[in-house]
Amino acid sequence: MSPDSAPAAQEPDPLPTHAPPPGLIALFLAFARMSLAGFGGVLVFARHAIVDQHRWMTADEFNETFALCHFLPGPNIVNLSMVFGSRLRGIAGGVAAFTGLLLPPTLIMTVLAIIYARFGDVEVLRRILAGISCAAVGLLIAVVFRMMTPLLKRMDVVVFILMLGVFTAIGVFRWPLQAVLLVAIPLSIGVTYVMRRKVAA
């Protein structure tokens, strides 16, 4: 982080990076909206809203925040709401985002549970679901691609190899997650450390 600490006024970045931080109600509503739009996973919608729509975070900041939540236990996107909200507005912001993310869909889910207990047949739902899940996978691929773009722009070969390595180990060889991470995390930290020292020198 040391090289970019000095010239705060003259950022070379041409894009408008940050919008002013939102209020608590705006946070609650934004997370409620992305949650209610989030069929088949909220990440796609969270990134769309936070990075593209509201510009509350840059693509890189989003990647780092999500990566942290990804490697902590628990549902990633729920962790993300708490971490993201609290970074902008302290613990109250975290709670606002957390509640916005969970309250509306929990209510909907409870209503669905009651309906299911009454009628118990979801055959038509399942057919619709098949179509939705195909589209949801497509969206996931797109979000992976978009999260990759800041890395692609830097043309960082080592980072690329690490990413490809994890993808191959888990996706193709189906090796157990814990074992892969046990090797990959120290390796990646070591590599990042060495590269930053080189940049600083």
Add this chain to the structure above:
Amino acid sequence: MSSENPIWALISTFGLMSLFAVGGAAAAVPEMHRIAVDVHHWMTDKQFADAYAIAQLSPGPNVLIVTLIGYAVAGIPGALAATLAMCLPTALLAYYVSRLLNRPSQSRWPGLIQAALVPLSIGLMAASALILAQSTDRNIAALLLTATVAVIASVSRINPLWLLLAGGVLGFAGIV
């Protein structure tokens, strides 16, 4: 159902499970199945499969399958207890870790560690995309739909909801 208070059983089960659920809710589904169907007999196999489908189909984080399990065990209080037990403890943990990592005027290790996790995180997500695609894209039409959505969502800023709706309509019509 056991003789102990079912609400406490839900809270302890999902609270504990969430602390070991590294890699997201999708990674915890097999474990949920084991506990809800095989260990506690809260649901039948079919009920669990339906719950999974409903959780995927409805909006919100997919982890909310626990809301349905909770409802099956103990009605509305069960639904709320299971949801909070699964989501709140780890969210608080994430809050504290993130605050620790972002405290100003510390060493550069926190930033370095976070940056080092980024490529691994993206690699993992790419892997789950591949695994999911292998289970959903069983025919050419489905594969085409996935590919089309991936391209459209990558190059445009269209609201993803429209793409999901299109998928739902195609599924309802029996095309994919």
